[in-house]
Amino acid sequence: MTKIYAYSIRKDEEPYLKEWAAAHPEVDVDYTSDLLTPETAKQAAGADGVVVYQQLDYTPETLRVLADEGITKVSLRNVGVDNIDMATAKKLGFEITNVPVYSPNAIAEHAAIQTARILRQTKALDRKIASGDLRWAPTIGREVRDQTVGVIGTGHIGQVYMQIMEGFGAKVIAYDVFHDPKLEAAGYYVDSLDDIYAQSDVVSLHVPALKNTIKMINDSTLAKMKDDAVLVNVSRGALVDTDAVVRALDSGKLFGFVMDTYEDEVGVFNVDWRGKDFPDARLKDLIDRPNVLVTPHTAFYTTHAVRNMVVKAFDNNLALVNGEAPATPVKVEP
Numbered sequence: 040m041t042k043i044y045a046y047s048i049r050k051d052e053e054p055y056l057k058e059w060a061a062a063h064p065e066v067d068v069d070y071t072s073d074l075l076t077p078e079t080a081k082q083a084a085g086a087d088g089v090v091v092y093q094q095l096d097y098t099p100e101t102l103r104v105l106a107d108e109g110i111t112k113v114s115l116r117n118v119g120v121d122n123i124d125m126a127t128a129k130k131l132g133f134e135i136t137n138v139p140v141y142s143p144n145a146i147a148e149h150a151a152i153q154t155a156r157i158l159r160q161t162k163a164l165d166r167k168i169a170s171g172d173l174r175w176a177p178t179i180g181r182e183v184r185d186q187t188v189g190v191i192g193t194g195h196i197g198q199v200y201m202q203i204m205e206g207f208g209a210k211v212i213a214y215d216v217f218h219d220p221k222l223e224a225a226g227y228y229v230d231s232l233d234d235i236y237a238q239s240d241v242v243s244l245h246v247p248a249l250k251n252t253i254k255m256i257n258d259s260t261l262a263k264m265k266d267d268a269v270l271v272n273v274s275r276g277a278l279v280d281t282d283a284v285v286r287a288l289d290s291g292k293l294f295g296f297v298m299d300t301y302e303d304e305v306g307v308f309n310v311d312w313r314g315k316d317f318p319d320a321r322l323k324d325l326i327d328r329p330n331v332l333v334t335p336h337t338a339f340y341t342t343h344a345v346r347n348m349v350v351k352a353f354d355n356n357l358a359l360v361n362g363e364a365p366a367t368p369v370k371v372e373p
């Protein structure tokens with residue numbers, strides 16, 4: 040009987056794993072909450088493939104132990120593959136899949152909700168109310184329909200964000216190195232990033248972290264933005280020079296900052312720091328600010344997205360195991 044073994048399964052993933060297993064009685068599905076390490080790799084013994092999601096590196100040693108057990112088919116439940124030692128994976132003949140698109144709406148909705156919250160100053164208002172101050176002023180809101188929203192990156196997530204912001208009545212403009220023909224025909228694209236910075240009240244980032252996008256938001260690009268602009272980053276922490284953003288918040292240049300991803304988030308986000316020393320003073324300062332909305336990379340974290348990550352990864356793994364073409368293979372290239 041075909042067997043698939045899944046690592047680092049969280050409580051919230053279990054129902055979807057069980058749903059998939061029930062729909063595939065021909066497959067023996069087993070799982071653990073443990074991460075995949077050289078030590079735990081042996082737990083998969085007897086399996087034909089493994090399903091994994093972790094920030095931890097897939098080291099040469101981990102891959103070797105798996106391969107020694109005859110397991111070379113690995114399906115990730117997430118997108119990113121930079122923590123896989125591809126040279127070893129290639130040498131050992133690994134076949135790998137990921138889930139590049141699981142729910143653009145999850146991330147776009149989060150960005151839209153947080154954008155609207157910044158504009159209505161809800162964090163400041165909530166704090167005032169909780170302290171017993173029920174006065175209106177000075178916590179006045181800005182309506183979304185009065186904003187020009189500049190979207191950088193019109194891929195899966197950027198496009199859904201554009202639709203939601205338009206639903207609120209915003210004027211939406213966009214920049215991308217690749218022009219989607221539908222959006223092009225509808226006239227959304229401006230010619231340059233400078234046009235986005237000069238015209239937008241809200242600048243929202245939906246591009247991957249690449250050589251030419253890393254730290255694209257810095258002192259010089261922030262200076263090109265309108266006064267009282269709102270910056271939204273639910274994309275990748277590396278896109279933003281956080282110190283420059285802090286300076287722009289301090290000077291009042293930025294009205295607010297939405298931050299779901301942070302350049303130093305690894306090892307800090309998705310950890311319970313209560314009762315422990317908080318490890319990052321800059322992050323603590325951002326969390327405390329009334330006009331900054333920090334979330335610990337939770338934009339993707341919805342029932343819809345988690346279900347898709349589990350189900351699509353298992354579908355991919357079963358295809359690999361059956362010698363069929365998986366829906367979303369990863370190039371195993373160093």
Ligand SMILES: NC(=O)c1ccc[n+]([C@@H]2O[C@H](COP(=O)([O-])OP(=O)(O)OC[C@H]3O[C@@H](n4cnc5c(N)ncnc54)[C@H](O)[C@@H]3O)[C@@H](O)[C@H]2O)c1
Binds near residue numbers: 194336
């Ligand atoms: N916060 C979260 O939970 C979360 C979850 C999933 C994805 N993300 C991030 O969201 C981002 C967008 O994801 P997606 O699924 O929409 O990706 P996508 O590949 O569908 O779209 C990315 C777009 O960026 C464009 N692009 C690439 N380089 C560019 C550049 N230099 N200038 C302008 N545009 C450029 C591409 O042409 C493409 O249209 C990714 O960085 C991803 O890591 C965040």
